[in-house]
Each structure stands twice: as structure tokens, then as C-alpha cells.
Amino acid sequence: MTKLKAPLQLDQKIIINASVEEVWEVFNDQSLLTKWTQDVQNSKFDEKMASPGQLRRNECIVNGKKGTIETRCVDMKGKDRAEFIVERDSFGMTKMLVDMSFASELRKVSDEKTEFSMLSHYTPKNLLLKLMNPFIQKKMGKEVEIMLNGLKNYIEKGETNKLNPMNN
Template structure:
């Protein structure tokens, strides 16, 4: 069972769903659009997403890292990712954090990409963090989506 839904960001990309999917499948593209990531280590040895593939993101301007792992892939539709560990302590605070990226074909040249966040928020620390996430992190995720849109549309 999924933890509680917390927030969602979305972007409309002027590109076919196949192109958006292909771009998002290549883990080496993450630093091209994610402003918080400057390097990705392919710790599973695979450059493309599939269920069970893990990768380590290096946080830009710091020594911090986080490990992300894709646990479910539905081609052209959905990617479900978890965060088993990081050097900032977020994985301990949010051990059930799940990100679900969904693609929706609007027409043959337009795709909507949604990123939904799920985690439990019963502890007071998590409730405080949730306030921070919604005010600070959500705009960063939207910035990331806009950068992805720009990269895909520029191809």
C-alpha cells in the first residue's frame, strides 16, 4: 500500500510521449535537467531505467549524495522510485518516500508529465519538514520539470 499522497507537480511538453519516455529513461540525462544534481553514478551498472535499477545522485555544490531506485516501470506510462539512503538523513526521516512519475499522451505531439510524492507524515518532525517541502522543494521540482521540458523540446 502506498503512503499518503503529499503533492504533485506537472508540465506539458510539446513532444510525443515516446520522445519524453526515451529521454527520461536515460539516467545519464538527470544532470541535464535536475538543478540539484551534478553527477549520477550508475551503481547497478545500467544506464537505462528498469525495475530494480539503483543510481546515486551527487548533490550540486555539496558532498551529499542520495541513492534512488526504480521499483516499477510501466512503459510509456509510469516510473515509481524510492530513496533507500542518502547522506542528509532524509531517508531516515521519510523511510516510505515514493515518487511516481506518470506520462499522459495529450495528442500525438504533446505529453503531460506528472510527478507525485507520497510519504507518511505522522511525526511532528515530518509535519514540519512537510511545510518546508511544500514551500521550498515543490518549486524546485517544478523548476526541474521545466528544465526537462526545455531539454526535450530543444532536441
């Protein structure tokens, strides 16, 4: 049973040539976010590994604009699924998208191959945003795809995400 309230808007997957344990360790290690994401410049958290109830405050650059995004881990099901809600941000996303949240799912394909899914949930706040939702999904989908490829390249090759100014 999910703790995420909004409907699923995007379900994006990537195959990573590593075990579920290896993928989980990198994804769940909040100190590594700057290595594989394209926008997180700094992350403040209480514990290195994400856990239910924990708040994470990320300083980000999105479309050239500096700001913050605060997410809270609300649930974990072993190394199979983690759920996060976006509590607030300075970019205006949480003003446009109600109950913005995401989940990650890891599925073992083989001993050294994992399917990693990123599930994006939200509800557009008004009729105009509902009409704009295909555009929002396309834009968000591109950003998540870049992030997923960053995670894959960091795990498989040790390459940091070159789109993140922290890694140049």
C-alpha cells in the same frame, strides 16, 4: 497498483511539446540527468535506461551541500508510469521522511504534446515534521518545479539546466 507505500504529498504536472516516446527516452535515460536536473552532478548506474530493481547513485549539490541520493526503480508500466524509492541519502531526507518515493506519469495529450506528472510520496517521521509538512511541501514543490521546467526546456529546446553547475 502502486508499489509506493507512503501517501501522495505532491502531484505536479507540466505539458511538454513532444511525443510520449520522446519524453520517456529523455526522462528514463539516466546518463542525461545532469542535463536537465538542477542538482545531479554525477549518476552511477548499471544500465543507461532505468528498469525495475536497478539502483542509481546520484552525487548531488542541494542547497550548496554536496552529498548522495540513492534511488531504486521498483516498477514500470510501459511508458506510462515509473516508480522509484529513495533508499538512502546523505542530506537527512530519509531520516525525516519515511518511505520517501516518487513516480512519474506520462499522458498523451496529442501526437506532439505530453502531460508529465511527478508524484512525490512520503510520511513525515514525527509530530514536529507533520506540523512542518506545509513548509516541506512548499520547498520540495519548488525544487520539483525547477526540475520539470528543466526537463521541458531540454526536450523542447535542447537547453541544459543552467542552475546545475555541471552545465556552466
